[in-house]
Amino acid sequence: MSQAFRAIRIDSAEGVQRVGVVEQSDDGLPEGDVTVRISRSTVNYKDALAITGRSPVVRRFPMVPGIDFAGVVEASRHAAFKPGDAVVLNGWGVGETHWGGLAQRARVKGDWLVPLPAGLCAAQAMALGTAGYTAMLCVMALERLGVPPDAGEIAVSGAAGGVGSVAVMLLARAGYRVAAITGRAAEAEYLRALGAAEVLERAAFAAPGKPLAKERWAGVVDTVGSHMLANLCAATRYGGIVTACGLAGGMDFPASVAPFILRGVTLAGIDSVMCPLPRRTEAWRRLAAEVDPARLAQIAGREIGLAEAIAIAPQMLAGQVRGRVVVDVDR
Numbered sequence: 367m368s369q370a371f372r373a374i375r376i377d378s379a380e381g382v383q384r385v386g387v388v389e390q391s392d393d394g395l396p397e398g399d400v401t402v403r404i405s406r407s408t409v410n411y412k413d414a415l416a417i418t419g420r421s422p423v424v425r426r427f428p429m430v431p432g433i434d435f436a437g438v439v440e441a442s443r444h445a446a447f448k449p450g451d452a453v454v455l456n457g458w459g460v461g462e463t464h465w466g467g468l469a470q471r472a473r474v475k476g477d478w479l480v481p482l483p484a485g486l487c488a489a490q491a492m493a494l495g496t497a498g499y500t501a502m503l504c505v506m507a508l509e510r511l512g513v514p515p516d517a518g519e520i521a522v523s524g525a526a527g528g529v530g531s532v533a534v535m536l537l538a539r540a541g542y543r544v545a546a547i548t549g550r551a552a553e554a555e556y557l558r559a560l561g562a563a564e565v566l567e568r569a570a571f572a573a574p575g576k577p578l579a580k581e582r583w584a585g586v587v588d589t590v591g592s593h594m595l596a597n598l599c600a601a602t603r604y605g606g607i608v609t610a611c612g613l614a615g616g617m618d619f620p621a622s623v624a625p626f627i628l629r630g631v632t633l634a635g636i637d638s639v640m641c642p643l644p645r646r647t648e649a650w651r652r653l654a655a656e657v658d659p660a661r662l663a664q665i666a667g668r669e670i671g672l673a674e675a676i677a678i679a680p681q682m683l684a685g686q687v688r689g690r691v692v693v694d695v696d697r
C-alpha cells in the first residue's frame with residue numbers, strides 16, 4: 367500500500383524553477399534497494415545552489431533536493447542493512463540526479479549508506495552533515511600527506527561557514543594552530559571559541575596576489591577557491607599541503623605554478639560525493655570519536671523545518687549563515 371510523505375520538490379518548466387513543500391506518494395520514489403525513514407537532513411551549500419537554481423546542480427526534474435540525510439531503514443533488499451538500522455548518507459548524486467534527503471522518506475542504493483556511527487544521534491550526524499564529513503576528509507588528507515600538528519599554522523578559509531567551522535574545531539582539537547579566515551568580523555569570538563588561535567580578515571586574501579608570498583602556512587583547508595586559494599597556495603611553506611574543497615568565492619583558480627614547482631607545495635583535491643566507502647566510513651568513525659558535542663552544538667545552533675530550508679538557501683549563498691543548520695523533516 368502506498369504511503370504519503372512530505373518533501374521539498376523542485377520542478378522546472380521552460381527553464382523556470384519552482385520549489386515548494388509537497389505531499390509525495392511512495393510510488394514516486396526512485397529505484398533503490400533500501401527505503402529509509404529520514405529524521406534529519408540539513409542545508410549544505412550545494413543544496414542552496416539546487417534550491418535557488420543558481421547553479422545547475424539538479425540534473426533531472428522533478429527533484430527532491432538534499433545531498434545528505436540521517437534516518438532509520440524501513441525496508442531493505444541489501445545484505446548489509448535491515449529494518450531498524452540507523453544510517454547516514456552523503457553524496458553519490460543524491461539530491462542532484464536521485465531524490466534526496468529534504469524529505470521524510472528516501473529510497474537509495476544500500477551501497478551508498480554508512481551505518482550511523484555509535485556515539486552520534488541523527489541530529490548530531492546532520493549537524494555535521496556533508497560539510498562536517500568533508501572537513502574531516504580535509505583533516506585526514508593533511509595527516510596522510512604529512513602535516514602533523516607541530517608542522518606549523520593551518521589556514522582555514524570560509525571559516526564561519528559549515529565546512530570551515532567544523533575544520534577549525536577538528537584541527538584545534540587535534541592540536542594544530544589554526545588561523546581562521548572570515549569575511550565576518552562579528553564571528554571572531556565564535557571562531558575563537560571553536561579553537562582558532564587567530565582570526566584573519568578575508569579581504570586580505572581576496573584580491574589578485576603575487577605568484578609567491580612570504581611562507582606562512584604548513585597546511586590549508588580552503589572552502590572558497592578563486593583568489594583566496596591562489597593566495598593561500600602562494601603563502602604555503604616549503605613542502606606544505608593545500609586541501610581544496612570549495613568554491614564559495616568562485617570556481618576559478620587564478621594562480622601560478624610557482625608554489626608547486628619552487629616550494630614543493632601539494633594541492634590536494636577533496637571530493638565528498640564519490641569518495642570510496644572505506645574512507646568515508648573512516649571519516650564518520652573519526653567524527654563520532656573526535657567531535658565534542660558541546661562544541662558541535664555551538665556550530666549547529668538552529669533546527670528548522672522543510673519550508674524554512676527553502677527560505678534559508680539564498681541567505682546561505684550570500685554567506686550569511688553561521689556554522690550549520692539542521693533540518694527536522696517532520697517539522
Ligand code: NDP
Nearest residue numbers: 411524525526527528529548549612613614615637638685
Ligand atoms: P557555507 O555557506 O556554510 O560556508 C561558505 C563560507 O564561505 C561562508 O560562510 C563564508 O565564510 C565564505 N564565503 C561565502 N561567500 C564568499 C565569497 N563570495 N567570497 C569568499 N568567501 C565567501 O558552505 P559550506 O561550508 O557548506 O561549503 C563551503 C564550500 O565547500 C562550498 O563551495 C561547497 O560547495 C563546498 N563543498 C564541497 C564539498 C566537496 O565534496 N568538495 C563538500 C561540501 C562542501 P566567512 O563569512 O567566514 O568568510
